[in-house]
Amino acid sequence: xxxxxxxxxxxxxxxxxxxxxxxxxxxxxxxxxxxxxxxxxxxxxxxxxxxxxxxxxxxxxxxxxxxxxxxxxxxxxxxxxxxxxxxxxxxxxxxxxxxxxxxxxxxxxxxxxxxxxxxxxxxxxxxxxxxxxxxxxxxxxxxxxxxxxxxxxxxxxxxxxxxxxxxxxxxxxxxxxxxxxxxxxxxxxxxxxxxxxxxxxxxxxxxxxxxxxxxxxxxxxxxxxxxxxxxxxxxxxxxxxxxxxxxxx
Ligand code: 13P
Numbered sequence: 001x002x003x004x005x006x007x008x009x010x011x012x013x014x015x016x017x018x019x020x021x022x023x024x025x026x027x028x029x030x031x032x033x034x035x036x037x038x039x040x041x042x043x044x045x046x047x048x049x050x051x052x053x054x055x056x057x058x059x060x061x062x063x064x065x066x067x068x069x070x071x072x073x074x075x076x077x078x079x080x081x082x083x084x085x086x087x088x089x090x091x092x093x094x095x096x097x098x099x100x101x102x103x104x105x106x107x108x109x110x111x112x113x114x115x116x117x118x119x120x121x122x123x124x125x126x127x128x129x130x131x132x133x134x135x136x137x138x139x140x141x142x143x144x145x146x147x148x149x150x151x152x153x154x155x156x157x158x159x160x161x162x163x164x165x166x167x168x169x170x171x172x173x174x175x176x177x178x179x180x181x182x183x184x185x186x187x188x189x190x191x192x193x194x195x196x197x198x199x200x201x202x203x204x205x206x207x208x209x210x211x212x213x214x215x216x217x218x219x220x221x222x223x224x225x226x227x228x229x230x231x232x233x234x235x236x237x238x239x240x241x242x243x244x245x246x247x248x249x
Contacts, residue, residue, distance in 0.1 A: 005038065006035055006038070006242075007089070009231055010039065015044075023039075029239065031057060038058070038060070041062070059089060062077070063094065064091065064097060065078060065082055066111070069114070093111070093124055093126070095171060096171075112153070116153070124146075125163075125166050126189065127166040129168045142188065142189055150197075159201055163189055170210075172212070179227070207226065209221055209229075210233070214234075214245070219249060
């Protein structure tokens, strides 16, 4: 049985004082869950959050990184830098980065390799646009994104990654994929991994659903055969709501 993982993606929200209050409030609410609880926070909150979650069951992730270790890349942050302060996870290839910051499958792949080299665990995002879904291309798009993201990795490295299926049309729109559709999409990603890396990796890898997850729909989504939890945007900004999602399965 795969464990359940609930990851919050705060995006560009939460000042350090707000982040600290959030952690103080949510800590007792989620302390008894067996599910893995992760908060992916802005760079400026990382250090505060890492201190705040000491002696709790909450893990901290970043939302992006550069693939080089260091050098002339003004404004960027490397895997080595994240690791040096104790960050455990990093979101790579979020659709907002693909859409607004020219993230490509090739740079996603480079970032994943660098993250793994520095023992950060990547949460790799894939997902189709509304137009691609209307053309019936969603399976093709997400399996291709998955293949290109993982290119050149061996099975042990792939096992350390999580994948998040986030259909772009469901992000921040209040439109959630039905649990059947989301489960089918995630099955197709798992099958692609089965073809590339075999049964063991496909059965072990954690694959999340993201896109308008809230406490009203999380139980149904997370109780399907292949959805192992969620990557939660807006609903991860309120401690009570996020805790409910964490405890819904
Ligand atoms: P929402 O949950 O706000 O739709 O955002 C999803 C997302 O992009 C998480 O990475």
